[in-house]
Amino acid sequence: MSPVNFVYLASVLFAIGAAAVLLRRNAIVAFMGVELMLNAANLTLVAFSRMIGEINGQIMAFFVMVVAAAEVVVGLAIIIAVFRARQSISLDEPSELKG
Amino acid sequence: MISPVLFWFVAFITVIPALALIFSRRPVHVAMAVVLVMVGLAISYVALDAPFLGAVQIIVYTGAVMMLFLFTLMLVGVDKRESLKETITGQRWIALALAIGLGALLISVVSRLTFSVSERATVGEPTEVAGWLFGDYVLVVEVLGFLLITAAVGALVLTHVPRLFPKRTQAEIQAARIAAGADPVNxxxxxxxxxxxxxxxxxxxxxxxxxxxxxxxxxxxxxxxxxxxxxxxxxxxxxxxxxxxxxxx
Known part of the structure; x- marks a missing residue:
């Protein structure tokens, strides 16, 4: 079976992640959707790396993982700060902040 | 080449749990489903000749990132349910249509292209990856080190809460106890x-x-x-x- 199939799989996962970001109100679940999209992109990088037969794609996927880890730390800290301020992590409520 | 059984197994344990992101009500269930997705992706990395990335995926994603999500869920309250009230009318169906459209678009674009698959694979073993990371990409690695430190400090600053009252010393606590009529000795x-x-x-x-x-x-x-x-x-x-x-x- 060709590695191209993994690109299809990554497309499906990316769409599911995007749907989660668009549909869910819970900030943590929406954030997990972002993580799923990042991982889908990683899967395409690794699949293309296998197709080309070079390792650069894997190095790039590794960098994406490191950046994603840093992003998760800051993102979750922001979610906790918002929760402390508003006692809620619903994504709808910050929109009510505008005067 | 990759065995079809392995591909369909990976597809099964990634796509089905990923749907929990859209349909599951409880955030903890979603987190555990995403853990399964990450394990499936790690299996696919190993199948795609990237064993190092597979191990890193397990360690970083299932071991660190998803556990961090679970800790955060614990802090903000596991039982917090989402309100299902729509603030923008029809937003749910528009969002679903957009997501399905995006998936269909990606799949159709990929299916129109022809890819040449190289027979020779560079296996991403730790020594090979290390050679690239600390060879050609050493500057990027250093910048990522800065990024990680900045992220850690940023998280500390964001979650820091200033003290509302000055800290009570032991002598003050003892004086308060005596004033409240407590026995001065044990x-x-x-x-x-x-x-x-x-x-x-x-x-x-x-x-x-x-x-x-x-x-x-x-x-x-x-x-x-x-x-x-x-x-x-x-x-x-x-x-x-x-x-x-x-x-x-």
Missing amino acids: KAFPGFYARHNALDAPALDPEGNPIEDSVSRVLRARNQTIDGSEFKDDNKARRRELGAKEDDA
Whole structure:
């Protein structure tokens, strides 16, 4: 079976992640959707790396993982700060902040 | 080449749990489903000749990132349910249509292209990856080090809460206790000076009388204490032996 199939799989996962970001109100679940999209992109990088037969794609996927880890730390800290301020992590409520 | 059984297995344990992101009500269930997705992706990395990335995926994503999500869920309350009230009418269906459209678009674009698959694969073993990371990409690695430190400091700053009241010192706490009428010294330990060195036997004061306060309130409420009277008589006899007057006791 060709590695191209993994690109299809990554497309499906990316769409599911995007749907989660668009549909869910819970900030943590929406954030997990972002993580799923990042991982889908990683899967395409690794699949293309296998197709080309070079390792650069894997190095790039590794960098994406490191950046994603840093992003998760800051993102979750922001979610906790918002929760402390508003006692809620619903994504709808910050929109009510505008005067 | 990759075996079809492995591909379909990976597809099954990534796509089905990923749907929990859209349909599951409880955030903890979503987090556990995403853990399964990450494990499936790790399997696919190993199948795609990237064993190092597979291991990193397990360690970083299932081990660190998803556990961090679970800790955050614990902090903000596991039972927080989402409100299903739509603030923008029809937003749910528009979002679903957009997501399905995006998936269809991606799949159709990929299916129109022809890819040449190289027979020769560079296996991403740790030595090979390390050679690239600390060779050609060493500057990027250093920048990522800065990024990680900045992220850690940023998280500390964001979650820091300034103290509302000045910290109370031990002396202040003690003064407050005395002012509230507490005994300035410790209560006697149960069993102290008594015959039975046990929690249920009250301590005896120098007169030989049991000190009720020395026994835990819980034991007293359950009537599980020895009242100490048996020691009292014994004590009287002992004191008589020592030549004390009867009326002293």
